[in-house]
Amino acid sequence: MPRFAANLSFMYTEHEFPRRFDAAAGDGFRGVEFMFPYAWPAAEVAGWLRAAGLQQVLFNAPPGDERAGERGLACLPGREAEFRAAIGLALAYAETLDCPRIHVMAGIAPAGAERARLRATYVANLAWAAGQAAAAGRELLIEPINPRDMPGYFLNRQEDAHAIVDEVGAANLKVQMDLYHCQIVEGDLETRIRRHVPGGRVGHMQIAGVPARREPDVGEVNYPYLFGVLDELGYAGWIGCEYRPAGDTSAGLDWLRRLG
Template identity: 60%
Template sequence: MPRFAANLSMLYPQHDFLARFGAAASDGFEAVEYLFPYDFTAAEIKLRLENFGLTQALFNAPPGDWANGERGIASLPGRESEFRSGFQKALEYAAVLGNDRIHVMAGLLPNEELRQKHHAVYLENLSHAAYEAAKVGITVLIEPINTRDMPGFFLNRQDQGQAVCKEVGAGNLKVQFDFYHCQIVEGDVTSKLRRDFAGIGHIQIAGVPDRHEPNMGEVNYPWLFEEIDRLGYTGWVGCEYRPKGDTSEGLQWLRDWKARNPG
């Protein structure tokens, strides 16, 4: 049975961030993930994890100026030193929080004519991140994101992500497989999952097309959960969706799945 992690950047929006840990634990989650921890000290977050018996599954490295529209800086020329210092900060947080996965966002591509230049910077930065992360047993993740939600994002397809990992050649650099993004950009998600399984380092879910609960929309998640098990995936599955209503009420999909798949 897949192990599900609550994405606290999206779930429980009625609560302040630090209160979401307790809410997730109350609903039976054993792990959490989120975009960024940096508005709080690592010690503050660690206390919540310990108090509620939660595992930290994943968070992102600093993304640049998020409030002003930046969506990562790993591929941005001229920002290499900022990327490296930001990734070091992420490693420091991970050392306290205990997660062994850090997601690095590629950033936006201003136009296709600049792709080659951005690609070279991306490879260099990912090589650096993977090298530093390997020293402490951490896997670096990259994620293809659909351009409907994030226009201009540098990385959009699963095969692109896998090709980047092959170019870098680091064993601890893997692709984050978000069924929501993959379905919007590519479809045929089961075949993509099977094809790339060896290079997948984390899985996330959401309903398509509206990014609500996974029991809403066009994707057959019960089938995919069984396929995840068949493939032998043992990592966390991040619930990165926007609740249509109350988060806890909307988790009936998870309660139903657990009832059908006890143990």
């Protein structure tokens, strides 16, 4: 059975952020992920992890000006200096949190921008960042995100993500395969899992019910079946639970308890 990590940006929001670590550990999680840790000193977050006996498995690099609607800098021409500073900050946090992987968000494509120029910027930035991350012993991930939840996001499809990974050619650059986003954009999840998971090119996975992004036992995706496919393929990575509970987080974990 795959290893599941609680996403503390989505789950346990009935608690203040520092209390979410203990709550997740109390429900049996051994790994956690979240979007952005930068509102808290890295040493403080590391203390919460240690006290709860949890492993940090993933977080995002800074997205730019989130309040202005920015969702990453990697594809944006003219923002290279900000992108490099963001990667430096993320790597510093990853060192303190002992986190092996960082998600690098592509960004929202500016209106009227030439896609080829955005892609070239994206590839160049990822190549530089992968070199920095390799020196620090970290993996970088890129994630296709559906345009319904994030209109204008540059990267939407699995094939495009894997083509970019191929072009960059860095062993520590991998794809974050979120089955919620993949179902909305592409569907045919088993086929895509069987195509992309073998060979280790998928560095992390995430789940949520489709279409409402609730618990994974609600909606149109048969996750227990897909977990069996992942077991068959020998997937040994984490699966992040990036969903919004319909009510109390712990009460909504029957889907996980049924898996044994």
